Amino acid sequence: MFTSVDDVSARLAETGYLASPAVATTVFLAARLGKPLLVEGPAGVGKTELAKAVAQVAAARLVRLQCYEGVDESRALYEWNHAKQLLRISAGRDESWDETRTDIFSEEFLLPRPLLTAIRGDEPTVLLIDETDKADVEMEGLLLEVLSDFQVTVPELGTVTATRRPFVVLTSNAGRELSEALRRRCLFLHIGFPEEELERRIVRLKVPGLGQALTESVVRVVGALRAMDLRKAPSVAETVDWARTLLALGADTLDETVVRDTLGVILKHQDDIQKAAAKLDLEAL
Amino acid sequence: MTAVAERITGLVGALRGHGVRIGTGETVDAARAVEALGLADRELLREGLAATLLHGPGQRALFDSVFDLYFPRGVGGPREAPLDRETLRDRLAEALAADDRALMARLAAEAVDGMGGYGSSPGSDGWSAYQTLDRLRPQTLLARVRADVRGRDGSGAGFADRLLDDEIRGRIEEFRRMVAAEARRRVAERRGRDEIARRGVRPTADRVDFLFANRDQLTELRRAVAPLARKLATRLAARRRRAARGTVDLRRTLRSSLSTGGVPMRPVLRRRRPVRPELVLLCDVSGSVSGFSDFTMLLVQALHDQFSKVRVFAFVNRLDEVTGLLDHGRADPDGLGARIRAEATLTGWHGSSDYGVALGEFAERYGGAVGPRTTVFVLGDARTNMSDPNLHAVREVARQARRVYWLNPEPRDRWGTGDSAAPAYAGLVAMHECRTARQLGALIARLLPV
Numbered sequence: 001m002f003t004s005v006d007d008v009s010a011r012l013a014e015t016g017y018l019a020s021p022a023v024a025t026t027v028f029l030a031a032r033l034g035k036p037l038l039v040e041g042p043a044g045v046g047k048t049e050l051a052k053a054v055a056q057v058a059a060a061r062l063v064r065l066q067c068y069e070g071v072d073e074s075r076a077l078y079e080w081n082h083a084k085q086l087l088r089i090s091a092g093r094d095e096s097w098d099e100t101r102t103d104i105f106s107e108e109f110l111l112p113r114p115l116l117t118a119i120r121g122d123e124p125t126v127l128l129i130d131e132t133d134k135a136d137v138e139m140e141g142l143l144l145e146v147l148s149d150f151q152v153t154v155p156e157l158g159t160v161t162a163t164r165r166p167f168v169v170l171t172s173n174a175g176r177e178l179s180e181a182l183r184r185r186c187l188f189l190h191i192g193f194p195e196e197e198l199e200r201r202i203v204r205l206k207v208p209g210l211g212q213a214l215t216e217s218v219v220r221v222v223g224a225l226r227a228m229d230l231r232k233a234p235s236v237a238e239t240v241d242w243a244r245t246l247l248a249l250g251a252d253t254l255d256e257t258v259v260r261d262t263l264g265v266i267l268k269h270q271d272d273i274q275k276a277a278a279k280l281d282l283e284a285l
Numbered sequence: 286m287t288a289v290a291e292r293i294t295g296l297v298g299a300l301r302g303h304g305v306r307i308g309t310g311e312t313v314d315a316a317r318a319v320e321a322l323g324l325a326d327r328e329l330l331r332e333g334l335a336a337t338l339l340h341g342p343g344q345r346a347l348f349d350s351v352f353d354l355y356f357p358r359g360v361g362g363p364r365e366a367p368l369d370r371e372t373l374r375d376r377l378a379e380a381l382a383a384d385d386r387a388l389m390a391r392l393a394a395e396a397v398d399g400m401g402g403y404g405s406s407p408g409s410d411g412w413s414a415y416q417t418l419d420r421l422r423p424q425t426l427l428a429r430v431r432a433d434v435r436g437r438d439g440s441g442a443g444f445a446d447r448l449l450d451d452e453i454r455g456r457i458e459e460f461r462r463m464v465a466a467e468a469r470r471r472v473a474e475r476r477g478r479d480e481i482a483r484r485g486v487r488p489t490a491d492r493v494d495f496l497f498a499n500r501d502q503l504t505e506l507r508r509a510v511a512p513l514a515r516k517l518a519t520r521l522a523a524r525r526r527r528a529a530r531g532t533v534d535l536r537r538t539l540r541s542s543l544s545t546g547g548v549p550m551r552p553v554l555r556r557r558r559p560v561r562p563e564l565v566l567l568c569d570v571s572g573s574v575s576g577f578s579d580f581t582m583l584l585v586q587a588l589h590d591q592f593s594k595v596r597v598f599a600f601v602n603r604l605d606e607v608t609g610l611l612d613h614g615r616a617d618p619d620g621l622g623a624r625i626r627a628e629a630t631l632t633g634w635h636g637s638s639d640y641g642v643a644l645g646e647f648a649e650r651y652g653g654a655v656g657p658r659t660t661v662f663v664l665g666d667a668r669t670n671m672s673d674p675n676l677h678a679v680r681e682v683a684r685q686a687r688r689v690y691w692l693n694p695e696p697r698d699r700w701g702t703g704d705s706a707a708p709a710y711a712g713l714v715a716m717h718e719c720r721t722a723r724q725l726g727a728l729i730a731r732l733l734p735v
């Protein structure tokens with residue numbers, strides 16, 4: 001899939017994803033070793049975006065399982081289309097029950113969900129299991145099963161084995177601690193807040209109209225906010241939002257008033273705004 | 286075994302020695318990663334090994350220190366003739382102003398080489414980061430670097446200028462870390478990397494002894510509260526689910542079997558009462574054990590929705606309820622200890638711990654806080670300063686409570702030495718050794734009622 005770590009960085013960059021060395025190396029290895037990639041990190045650092053970017057450069061289809069509390073096999077793996085089965089039964093052709101039963105438990109009545117979809121295709125696939133920590137513990141058993149042999153058994157149909165293993169990305173916000181067993185299956189990648197240099201490049205890429213000096217100041221202030229131990233530290237997504245806001249306001253330098261008026265774009269909690277204002281020596285809000 | 290395989294084995298062994306769980310599967314993956322990445326770029330190698338060997342973010346700092354020993358930046362000291370102190374400081378000031386990490390690392394190597402050696406044998410007996418930094422004093426460069434940066438950026442009038450001092454301090458801190466890593470590398474060349482990986486590397490925060498943790502480590506521990514709480518919440522939920530499954534309710538099973546002609550098709554399980562337990566914490570917050578009790582209070586605070594009620598009491602030689610202070614502590618965990626000591630009445634005539642008086646005060650004034658659903662945790666080293674331990678009060682609390690546990694941050698072999706009344710208390714309630722965050726996590730997961 002990739003010839004080298006540099007190849008990963010270069011091709012991801014073409015899609016608009018700027019990878020740190022850690023990200024590029026781990027993606028390269030996941031492809032080489034054929035192992036799922038578990039990506040952990042705070043909200044808004046580009047975990048989901050990474051999976052999308054990988055799919056794009058690999059010209060693969062992206063199959064996404066969005067996890068949430070209560071997601072279960074019928075949402076993740078497959079389900080029978082009961083309504084259609086009932087219709088078929090009541091359409092009642094002249095046949096024995098055995099024949100009907102064989103028929104209604106066939107491909108035609110199957111609703112494949114992301115895990116099955118990802119395993120069945122022949123084309124290159126990136127399977128994104130997003131926000132894994134939101135799913136209940138029971139779900140992990142299923143994931144483990146699927147991720148160890150890349151096969152799924154549908155009792156009525158038999159066992160489906162992947163002819164081509166998908167590139168799997170699991171993301172987690174560490175809302176719940178994932179089990180040791182699941183972690184062991186995966187390569188581990190922690191994406192934290194980016195280094196200043198990388199973040200400047202991201203801002204330049206996403207908000208090209210913003211002046212260089214202002215870009216630099218934006219990244220410095222965000223860096224300072226992250227060191228403040230706030231309830232919710234600003235992420236890359238907030239940096240980009242802030243840069244866009246400043247561009248829209250036509251600001252060409254940061255000053256006290258601009259920062260004070262736009263702090264709400266970067267910080268979401270009122271007490272964080274208060275704390276940051278105090279530490280940045282802003283006049284009372 | 287090839288040299289590289291040996292390095293990997295050594296690295297894995299050292300990490301395991303520090304409590305990182307690494308199986309053979311991961312070791313094989315690590316070797317495959319090295320093969321795929323090659324040895325040319327050390328930073329890629331670092332990332333590749335971390336991705337294959339680690340499973341969580343908490344182990345990364347430890348990993349980096351150990352990696353630096355097994356895949357060192359180089360061998361021996363710098364080749365150039367040593368710089369004198371003033372030249373070194375000049376160059377360091379430039380590097381800090383430009384935030385040039387590569388140059389900073391080179392200067393760290395030169396600094397250790399020129400100023401860190403001690404002893405009398407040819408070359409040196411050892412290398413000390415402390416001595417290096419003490420002679421070089423990088424922290425005194427702040428003003429110079431500030432002036433330098435302002436000079437090159439123009440006026441320095443921009444808004445971000447007010448961040449400059451903190452940024453420079455951060456860079457100096459980074460330089461200190463580089464010096465420490467370099468000194469470890471040089472020492473490892475002399476005394477063997479296995480030895481240094483075992484003793485010279487900072488353990489992960491959850492394995493630091495509460496009683497010996499320094500300020501930085503305590504700060505790091507406070508950051509670990511939220512992840513640990515999440516982990517514990519997951520485990521408690523699993524235990525609760527298991528408990529709720531309960532035993533078979535025979536009567537209801539038979540009743541429901543009437544619909545199947547009296548054949549019990551489906552056992553009905555007795556559901557356990559869904560009432561969440563109540564928790565009372567009695568914390569010795571005197572100087573010697575405050576690191577331990579502060580951490581535990583924050584952890585319990587983070588877990589509060591696991592209980593129907595949590596009440597927290599702090600004492601030195603007087604006891605006061607601090608539940609309210611803890612609620613407000615969420616916004617500012619770093620200041621919690623100071624606030625408790627400032628706002629609660631914890632001392633009477635003198636400033637040292639008196640378990641007997643404090644426990645007596647609890648039994649007398651707050652006895653009503655403890656009922657048959659309450660689990661009580663006492664946190665402290667049971668060092669009574671030779672006063673009466675008041676076993677009667679403890680017996681009284683134990684009689685009213687569902688369970689009483691005592692968590693003692695001292696090693697077990699110190700219990701009963703000097704003024705420790707630990708054995709006497711341990712005779713009445715279950716006392717557990719609890720020296721590190723890791724031990725505390727394991728105890729809470731096991732002991733906490735669900």
Ligand SMILES: Nc1ncnc2c1ncn2[C@@H]1O[C@H](COP(=O)(O)OP(=O)(O)OP(=O)(O)O)[C@@H](O)[C@H]1O
Pocket residue numbers: 016017018019020041042043044045046047048049050171173202206236237240
């Ligand atoms: N390295 C990067 N290169 C380019 N854009 C990035 C990068 N990192 C983050 N972003 C930007 O940040 C935004 C948020 O990223 P994303 O939604 O993937 O975050 P996330 O980590 O999945 O967050 P959450 O945990 O909230 O789901 C993206 O829209 C993207 O524009």
Ligand SMILES: [Mg+2]
Pocket residue numbers: 047048049130171
């Ligand atoms: Mg996401």
